[in-house]
Amino acid sequence: MKYVDEFREPDKAKALIKEINKVSESAINYLSNGKKKEKIKIMEVCGGHTHAIFKYGIEEILPPTVELIHGPGCPVCIMPRGKIDEAIELAGNSQVIFVTFGDTMRVPGSKKSLMQAKAEGADIRMVYSPLDALKIARENPDKEVVFFAIGFETTAPSTALTVLQAEQEGIENFSLFANHVLVMPALQALLSSPDLQLDGFVGPGHVSTVIGTNPYQIIAEKYRKPIVISGFEPLDILQSIWMVLKQFSEGRCEVENQYTRLVTEKGNNPGLNAIKKVFTVRSLFEWRGLGEIPDSGLEISPEYKQFDAEFKFSLSNKKVADNKACQCGEILKGVLKPWQCKVFGTACTPETPIGACMVSSEGACAAYYQYGKNNPKILVNSNR
Amino acid sequence: MCLGIPGKIVEITDGDRFLAIVDIGGIKRQINIACIVDEEHSAASCLGDWVLVHVGFALNRMDEAEAQKTLDLLQEISAAN
Ligand code: SF4
Numbered sequence: 391m392k393y394v395d396e397f398r399e400p401d402k403a404k405a406l407i408k409e410i411n412k413v414s415e416s417a418i419n420y421l422s423n424g425k426k427k428e429k430i431k432i433m434e435v436c437g438g439h440t441h442a443i444f445k446y447g448i449e450e451i452l453p454p455t456v457e458l459i460h461g462p463g464c465p466v467c468i469m470p471r472g473k474i475d476e477a478i479e480l481a482g483n484s485q486v487i488f489v490t491f492g493d494t495m496r497v498p499g500s501k502k503s504l505m506q507a508k509a510e511g512a513d514i515r516m517v518y519s520p521l522d523a524l525k526i527a528r529e530n531p532d533k534e535v536v537f538f539a540i541g542f543e544t545t546a547p548s549t550a551l552t553v554l555q556a557e558q559e560g561i562e563n564f565s566l567f568a569n570h571v572l573v574m575p576a577l578q579a580l581l582s583s584p585d586l587q588l589d590g591f592v593g594p595g596h597v598s599t600v601i602g603t604n605p606y607q608i609i610a611e612k613y614r615k616p617i618v619i620s621g622f623e624p625l626d627i628l629q630s631i632w633m634v635l636k637q638f639s640e641g642r643c644e645v646e647n648q649y650t651r652l653v654t655e656k657g658n659n660p661g662l663n664a665i666k667k668v669f670t671v672r673s674l675f676e677w678r679g680l681g682e683i684p685d686s687g688l689e690i691s692p693e694y695k696q697f698d699a700e701f702k703f704s705l706s707n708k709k710v711a712d713n714k715a716c717q718c719g720e721i722l723k724g725v726l727k728p729w730q731c732k733v734f735g736t737a738c739t740p741e742t743p744i745g746a747c748m749v750s751s752e753g754a755c756a757a758y759y760q761y762g763k764n765n766p767k768i769l770v771n772s773n774r
Numbered sequence: 775m776c777l778g779i780p781g782k783i784v785e786i787t788d789g790d791r792f793l794a795i796v797d798i799g800g801i802k803r804q805i806n807i808a809c810i811v812d813e814e815h816s817a818a819s820c821l822g823d824w825v826l827v828h829v830g831f832a833l834n835r836m837d838e839a840e841a842q843k844t845l846d847l848l849q850e851i852s853a854a855n
Contacts, residue, residue, distance in 0.1 A: 391799040393780040393824065393841060402848045405855035438777055491829075519830025521806060544778075548831040551808050596778050599826060599834040622777075625848055651841035652826055658834050661809045 393651070397623030406628040407451055410635060414453045417638035421589055429457045431587055432634055433724055435577065436594035437464025437752025438622055444757040446624040448631075456631065459724030460754035462576055463594050465541045466493045467718070467746040467753045468677040471710040473569055474499030480536050480567060480703060481512040487530060489523040490538035492516040497749050500710040520552040527556070527564035536699045539566040544596045546570045546688060547661035550668035553690075553697045565699040568690050571675060573597050574605050575686035581613045585725050590634040591617040592627065595649045600665075602657030606645045614643055621649040668694050676709065678746050679718035716745030721754050728755040735759055778826040778833055783807070789817030796827055807832045 414430065421427050434440060440460045443449060449458055462468055474497050481488035481504065488504075495505040495516065508514040513533075517523055520537055527535035539549040549566060556564045573594060580586060593606060598619045609617050616637040620630035630648045637644060647653055668691060675687025690698035712719070715733050720726040728734050728747065738744040740756050747755035781798035792808040794817075810825060810832050811817050824836035 391780070392782075393836060394799075396845055399848075402852045405852040406848070408855045409851055521830050544833065545829060547809055547833070548806075548829050551806065551831065596826070596828065596833065599778075629844075629848065648844070651837050651844060652834050658809055660812055661833070664808070 394623060397621065397625040399625065402625055403451075403628055406625065406632055410456070410628065410632045411453050413632065413635045413639045414455050417635040418455050420638045420641060429455055430589050430635070430638070431457050431459050431724060432590050432592060432631060433459040433461045433588050434592040434620075434627070435461040435463040435573070436597070437467065437750065438596065439592060439594070439620065439627060440464070440754060440757055441752045442622050442624065442627060444761040446627075447761075448624065448627055452631070456635070458631075459588060460721070460757070461591075461724070462580065462677070462680060462722040463542070463573070463597075464747075464750055464752040465545070465571055466497060466750040468571065468576075468679065468722075469494065469497055469540060469569065469746065470676045470678040471498065471500045471712070472676065472708055474503065475501070475708065475710060476705045477504060477538055477567060478502065478507045478512070479705060480699060481507055481514050483534075483703065485534050486513065486703075487526060487533050487535045488512065488514045488538065489517055489526055489535060490514065491518075491540065493750055494538055494540060496743065497746055498743055520549045521555070524552050524556055524561065524564055527561050528559075531563055533563060534702065535564050536703075537564070537566050539568045539570060542571055542573050542594070542597045543600045543665065544594075546665045546669065547600060547658070550664035553668045553694055554664065556697060557694070562696070565697045565702050566690060567699040568669065568688060569675075570669065570688040571677070572671070572686050572688065573601070574608075575683050576677065576680065577609065578613075579680060579683045579686070580723060581609065581615070583723055586723055588615065588724055590615050590637070592630045592634065593617045593619040593645075595619060595621050595626070595653060598647075598649065598653045598657070600658050600661045603645050603647050603653060603655050604657075610643050610645050616643045616646070618646045619649050619653050621652070667691075668697075678712060679716070679722050681719075713744050716747075718745040718747040718755070721747055728758040729762070731755070778828040780824055780836060781805075781827045783820050783823050783825060783832070786817055786821055792817060794820060794832070796825065796832070798827060803827070805830055805832055809833055810835045 523537040672687035747753035781796040825832035
């Protein structure tokens with residue numbers, strides 16, 4: 391496939407690994423700064439990267455001095471239990487057809503998941519696109535169709551445009567349960583946490599096709615961490631890791647863009663305009679594992695409240711604390727590795743997830759479970 | 775969740791409603807192209823463009839020259855090793 395296969399060529403991957411090895415020594419010397427430093431910790435923010443890193447075994451081929459920390463960039467993983475409970479509450483209304491991306495079905499709420507609610511008879515339908523939800527609304531005028539709008543800025547333009555289309559067509563039985571999240575407030579919350587031990591970032595590629603590279607300047611300037619926006623194929627990720635290391639070895643700290651074929655400085659205007667039109671920033675949004683982060687979510691703006699499920703239905707809005715056993719928070723901050731959680735692989739597995747990091751294939755715990763189990767080398771390499 | 779796949783626009787079905795057909799590795803799908811249409815790019819001009827497809831929308835247009843630059847650099851690194 392064009393623009394996919396060229397970025398998977400093994401020979402080029404080998405060459406990049408050689409370059410990474412070459413540069414990693416001077417990078418760690420630069421970071422050591424007198425004190426002994428054993429590992430350079432680079433966080434890949436996006437769950438899509440986490441998935442690719444495990445799929446292609448990228449961790450194993452990196453030099454032992456380079457460690458990847460799997461970040462909070464999976465919008466499914468960070469959905470708190472209270473939000474899933476509210477989704478189930480909406481789906482339980484006999485007037486409602488609740489429509490969602492498949493990814494959210496297995497996320498545990500405080501009592502059950504959407505999957506269990508569906509098995510118990512709630513009308514919950516899985517779709518590939520928010521436009522499919524609009525189609526369901528068109529076909530079922532006597533029902534209210536609620537779409538579970540989740541995702542970062544990558545997905546927000548598509549749900550915003552779907553609302554605009556509903557408005558244009560005069561479809562009144564369609565609304566969003568809007569739980570979009572914003573990448574920069576979450577990264578800033580992470581960067582401000584005292585126990586964080588990160589040296590640099592591989593930045594989210596697809597979010598950045600929408601927001602551009604400009605918003606990341608603050609990471610390099612204020613927090614003094616280099617960041618390289620990266621594509622999703624193995625050569626993209628390797629090249630980005632190499633670029634981060636090269637910044638250290640040359641004493642630079644900048645925002646760089648590896649994914650120039652899709653990401654510009656300014657981002658995508660029609661997409662950003664659609665977001666601005668339909669959504670406003672929520673003053674507070676709760677992230678599973680990370681707690682409440684100011685200005686980190688999106689809600690429907692007052693002009694479009696007829697498309698807001700939270701306005702149409704009164705929700706109980708209960709906060710539910712994270713399960714005490716779950717250490718997703720520490721894992722998302724890069725403080726712990728999944729296998730250091732007491733219930734990893736025992737009480738918590740992809741079939742019976744306790745925390746959200748175990749639910750989606752983009753979650754760090756599920757990735758370790760799936761690939762570590764068949765490949766003990768990953769666990770050995772991580773100094774179990 | 776944030777996955778996207780490159781595809782090529784092979785037909786503009788309804789420019790006013792931003793509907794187009796995209797070819798993703800031989801499979802054809804209808805997508806919405808509202809995110810890649812602006813003053814400089816009319817809907818009709820999107821025919822033949824490579825785009826990144828995400829949840830039924832063309833999220834952005836692929837810059838083919840930039841893709842080639844990245845590939846050239848990778849080739850250079852590979853030749854030097
Ligand atoms: S293994 Fe399960 S309980 Fe432990 S941190 Fe991961 S998701 Fe949470």
